[in-house]
Amino acid sequence: MDEKIVVKTKHGELTLEQLAEVQPGMARLMKEVGERYHILYYAAKGGNWKLAQHELNQVVNLLKVGATLRPKYSHDMTAFIKEHMDPVGEAIKARDWRLFDKAYRKGIDGSNVLHEKYAYGYIRYVLPKNPPEFYDLSPHE
Numbered sequence: 505m506d507e508k509i510v511v512k513t514k515h516g517e518l519t520l521e522q523l524a525e526v527q528p529g530m531a532r533l534m535k536e537v538g539e540r541y542h543i544l545y546y547a548a549k550g551g552n553w554k555l556a557q558h559e560l561n562q563v564v565n566l567l568k569v570g571a572t573l574r575p576k577y578s579h580d581m582t583a584f585i586k587e588h589m590d591p592v593g594e595a596i597k598a599r600d601w602r603l604f605d606k607a608y609r610k611g612i613d614g615s616n617v618l619h620e621k622y623a624y625g626y627i628r629y630v631l632p633k634n635p636p637e638f639y640d641l642s643p644h645e
């Protein structure tokens with residue numbers, strides 16, 4: 505009964521197990537979460553709220569992928585999105601910088617709590633002092 509399901513690709517045959525193994529783990533996903541969380545901040549600060557919304561959407565999508573691929577984080581991930589990312593989204597919709605800044609920083613605190621919970625207390629996100637140079641951060645409504 506341990507027959508493996510094989511998928512044909514143009515490069516050869518792979519088992520579903522092999523495909524599952526090569527999906528990104530938390531370290532790979534989180535690297536992108538961190539980069540996008542950086543862009544998110546400066547997009548909102550610059551007034552490019554549409555870019556901010558885009559980056560937030562990507563952060564949330566990445567967190568959901570993490571919850572799917574690593575079910576042990578699923579509960580905390582869902583709670584984190586509701587408690588910390590939704591308020592960031594509300595501030596973006598309201599185009600309210602002060603509200604955004606507060607919610608954004610609370611998100612960092614919330615991520616630190618979870619990193620600690622999962623024995624990664626040495627991973628603490630720090631908002632870079634400079635905006636990313638590869639995006640136009642001015643308003644584009």
Ligand code: HEM
Pocket residue numbers: 529530531532534535537538541563567577580581584611615618619622624627629
């Ligand atoms: C916006 C919120 C978050 C930010 C900015 C963030 C940022 C990061 C960063 C930069 C890393 C290090 C990646 C690396 O260089 O290897 C990391 C790792 C990690 N984060 Fe987050 N994180 C966030 C939310 C969360 C949440 C909600 C959870 C769990 C529910 C979580 C769990 C983890 C775990 C388990 C690792 C270690 C991954 C590994 O090495 O296997 N993070 N995070």
